[in-house]
Amino acid sequence: MEIFWVLCIPLFGGLMLAVFGMRRYAPELNSAMSFCTFAAAAALTARVISSGSFSAWDEQFFVDAFNVFLVSLTAFVGFTTSLFSRPYMRIEHDHGKLSANRLRLYYSMYQLFSFTMLLALLTNNMGILWVAMEAATLTTVLLVSLYRTPASIEAAWKYFILCGVGLAQALFGTILLYFAAEKILGAGGNALLWTHLNAVKTQLEPTVLSLSFVFLLVGYGTKVGLAPLHNWLPDAHAEGPTPVSAVLSGLLLNVALYAVVRSKVLVDGALGTHFAGNFMMGFGLFSVVMAAFFLSRQKDVKRMFAYSSIEHMGLMTFAFGMGGPVATFAGLLHMTVHSLTKSAIFFAVGHAAQKSGTQLMDGIRGLIKTNPTIGWGMALGTLAILGMPPFGVFTSEFMILTTAMHSYPWAMPFLLIALGVAFASIFGRMQLMVFGETGGQRLPHPPALIPVFVHLALVLLLGLYIPPYLAEWYRQATALIG
């Protein structure tokens, strides 16, 4: 029943905002819908805490330790982002960048986008997972091009074509998966149910599954933003409205990585080797290194943090690729803290860019003088994402690095150099933006910065103390993923 509410509220919200989205109260309505989704997700979480994992509707949907925390994270960040977008979109409207009709499109698509992500997380069917991922692309394409500037349209076109082609590969991977599954489970809808596949994974044909995994990894990996398939990501993040950058970075990339890891579990079972892990480690390491060097050359603040997302997604992929109890645990923790931190940074960056009237870092100066909360939010968020203790990112990165040092020492120099380069370039620029001389004007609506500090407080908390049930989910999921 909780699953029904988690999925129905955003779907209904999307339809309702398609009608009422141009009204003055639309931002509040959007936040209210997101809050209801979050409440439903909290009820779902409570049920999982009290009675463990379960499935619903002839096993079409299911919740286990691996997706429950992602569902609550998605609903939570979806809610806080809707709070942030309330003043943000009003300011954009006042600046004349968006008409009432565009806002209607924005609110409606925002809800539908939440729906597609939650559907992708909750469905048990690998085919529906693909359908939901494709639908998530479709809903965000119009959000990326919301400003209708040439650059935003170019970014959205690139996003559409690259992710479309990428997901076509994933569809082929899914067909191959079904082909292998059908032999064991028989034809029909149930052969693509993940729980059924997981039960018979050792009997699946190894050659077909390894081929299938390559296609699935390349396909969903495009959406994760793994290099060299990442080209759409910085453009889409930089040209879309900031709340969209926040949910793309914080949530969509996680959902895509979730799809990859679910496939990895099946392939590992069928092959009994480290085949899938090696692929993921390769892609992950390459993304980390590549992103760190591109990151140092950026002039646009949102582009820089987009590259930082590629770097972190690469690090998670690398962690899941290494496997083993510590690295997988760290990967799951990193998914959580990266999502919280990166969306907080985008909130702060969004208001900073609005204040300065530009996204170029040269134009953003002295935030801490004119608007201390934005400045502090950005400074603390940046420190957190760079892996400074005691924030949670430090904990997960430390665990990933120690495992790598122990099992794959050859990867250490690459990782350390990349993290060092990223640290030096982001930290230096953050200092100039936060401190330094300034001359900006005040924003017409008070910025919503509570979400920034709530997110950062949670990241800090996760760095110091992980709640027992969360740790238990991570452990169970780790046992599942291997």
Added chain:
Amino acid sequence: MGIPFSGQLINMCAALLLLIAFAMLSQRRILSLINLFALQGLILAFSTAVVAYTSNQHHLYTSAALTLLLKAMILPWILHRLIRKLDIKWDVETLFNIPTIMLVGLVLVVFAFNLAAPISQMAGTITKSTLGIAMASVLLSFLMMITRSKAVPQVVGFLAMENGLFFAATSATYGMPMVVELGIALDVLVGMFILGIFFFQIRVAFDSLDLHHMEKLKEN
């Protein structure tokens, strides 16, 4: 006569699909390209129906009907309307090096057959020999997307790739589960609408549907 009549029919359809994929690769006129795409949808629907009849898989009749409706009628109709409204019906694209593109296409076909060989040996369907062709048409559509610089042909290539994937699913496993197929069809339809809106946005922003104008967002 080693192969029954229905099998020959399916193989013929597969051969026609491959021919159409090559024809699309070299077709420069937008209008003809869309007609080729509609023809591809029609043959796909017909061959799916033949497979359904021969193998007694009743759900495939639904897929065939869906394909006929969506890929042979609705999508081409939308595309026709779009090019009429955008006034690019008689546009001719300059394609360089068609012979080279064709040669690359041939290499891709050989590659696709090699890739498909181990899988089709394991398949128990009567259509297993056509899996190679399905993969080849996916790769050829991909090549077409790379070589085109205008928005509409790129989208036709994208849709043709989806057709190829559908054909692959029918050849290897008698189609995906119905719920998944419906979901995919919905995604394709919604995607087409969004792309339709998009063409107009591109046109307003760049005064043209030529994607060469889009080269601002680059790493320097």
